[in-house]
Structure formats: structure tokens, C-alpha cells
Amino acid sequence: EIVLTQSPGTLSLSPGERATLSCRASQSVSSSYLAWYQQKPGQAPRLLMYGASSRATGIPDRFSGSGSGTDFTLTISRLEPEDFAVYYCQQYGSSTRTFGQGTKLEIK
Amino acid sequence: EVQLVESGGGLVKPGGSLRLSCAASGFTFSTYSMNWVRQAPGKGLEWVSSISSSSYSIFYADSVKGRFTISRDNAKNSLYLQMNSLRAEDTAVYYCVSCSAGTCYSNPFDYWGQGTLVTVSS
Numbered sequence: 001e002i003v004l005t006q007s008p009g010t011l012s013l014s015p016g017e018r019a020t021l022s023c024r025a026s027q028s029v030s031s032s033y034l035a036w037y038q039q040k041p042g043q044a045p046r047l048l049m050y051g052a053s054s055r056a057t058g059i060p061d062r063f064s065g066s067g068s069g070t071d072f073t074l075t076i077s078r079l080e081p082e083d084f085a086v087y088y089c090q091q092y093g094s095s096t097r098t099f100g101q102g103t104k105l106e107i108k
Numbered sequence: 109e110v111q112l113v114e115s116g117g118g119l120v121k122p123g124g125s126l127r128l129s130c131a132a133s134g135f136t137f138s139t140y141s142m143n144w145v146r147q148a149p150g151k152g153l154e155w156v157s158s159i160s161s162s163s164y165s166i167f168y169a170d171s172v173k174g175r176f177t178i179s180r181d182n183a184k185n186s187l188y189l190q191m192n193s194l195r196a197e198d199t200a201v202y203y204c205v206s207c208s209a210g211t212c213y214s215n216p217f218d219y220w221g222q223g224t225l226v227t228v229s230s
Contacts, residue, residue: 001170031214033214035216035217037153037217039153044203044220044221044222044223045153045203045217045220046220047216047217047218050215050216050218056216056218088152088153090153090155090216090217092212092214092215092216092217093214095158095165095167096155096167096169096170097143097155097158097217098155099152099153099154099155100152101152102152102153
């Protein structure tokens with residue numbers, strides 16, 4: 001099973017700042033089958049990125065993803081108030097999907 | 109519009125059983141693979157199980173293998189999760205999930221229901 005470790009656990013930033021979230025895999029993620037999800041309180045997760053760097057439908061271009069192999073990054077270029085949420089990475093290259101433990105992005 | 113509506117959650121005693129259902133609409137259910145993902149209160153996401161469109165391929169997380177059974181009825185556009193020998197650590201919101209690509213093989217989860225809460229407690 002591929003274990004995903006996200007860092008930091010909590011990130012405190014102000015609107016307008018740049019956010020960088022990390023996701024590290026215990027073994028290489030095949031074909032960059034790495035996704036990012038955003039979850040707000042009381043809501044289901046929403047797909048943000050797939051294939052490590054492709055934005056899902058309707059996701060603004062301030063969100064970007066990068067990485068390959070075992071190291072992946074989600075970047076939010078300029079934080080908007082609605083971006084403060086919990087973010088999860090997920091690998092979907094194996095029959096047993098795994099998620100990271102999440103990074104909480106909170107307002108400073 | 110794609111809709112996934114879970115039902116069947118509730119309070120159950122340790123060792124008990126519960127059957128979750130997910131009613132799907134807005135897409136051709138019989139051609140889509142389906143999944144269950146859960147989230148314990150205040151915790152992260154955990155993939156539980158997946159089933160292919162024809163029920164040929166089924167997978168489980170180690171944490172539920174031998175206790176949970178995923179199934180589907182394509183004629184009723186419905187997905188199920190039979191949960192037996194429930195434990196306190198199974199307490200979670202259970203989400204019904206699918207993929208717009210049809211197959212979730214090598215595709216991310218982009219269709220999510222709102223979830224149903226299962227509480228295992230005496």
C-alpha cells in the first residue's frame with residue numbers, strides 16, 4: 001500500500017499570500033496518478049487537480065499542481081477567502097487508493 | 109445533473125450490522141465503477157471499497173476486508189455496502205463516489221454524494 005504523507009499539518013496564511021502544500025509518497029506513484037481534493041466543513045470533498053498538474057473542471061487558475069514520482073506539490077498563488085479549507089492528496093494508480101492525512105489551510 | 113444520495117446510516121452497537129445504499133441518477137449507472145469512501149469524525153478520508161460496472165472486479169481496504177461487502181443493482185441504479193461485525197473505529201461518514209470517466213481505474217474521484225453517518229457505539 002502506498003502511504004501518502006502531507007505537510008505541513010496546518011498552514012496559517014493571510015488572503016493574498018501564496019500557499020504551498022506538500023504530499024510525499026512512500027513509493028513512486030505510477031504515471032503521476034495523483035489528485036488533490038478540497039474539503040470545507042460539512043461538505044463532501046471536491047476534486048481540484050488530477051494527473052498531478054491538471055485542473056479539474058471549474059477550478060480557477062490560481063491553483064496549480066506539480067511533481068512526479070514520490071514528491072508532489074499543490075500551490076495556490078494568491079489566497080482568496082474561500083480557499084481556506086482542508087486539502088487532501090490521493091493516489092489512484094493502484095487498486096487500493098490511498099489519501100494523505102490532510103493539510104488544514106487556516107486564516108492567519 | 110449527477111446525483112449520488114446515500115442512506116441507511118444510523119446508530120448500531122458493536123458487533124452489529126448495517127446496510128448502506130446509494131441511489132444514483134444523472135448518468136448511466138450501469139457503465140460506471142463505484143466506490144465507498146469514509147471519514148471518521150474530525151479525521152481524514154479513507155477509501156473503503158470499489159466495484160466495477162459489471163461487479164467483476166471488487167476491492168477492499170484491509171481495514172474492512174472480510175467484514176464489509178460491496179454490491180450493486182444496475183437495474184435499480186443503486187450501490188450498497190453491507191457492513192457486518194461493526195467496530196467503534198468504523199464510526200464515520202460514508203460517501204458514495206464515482207468518476208466522470210466511467211471507470212475509476214486510473215481516474216480520480218469527481219462524483220461525490222453528501223454522505224451518511226454511521227455511529228458504532230453501545
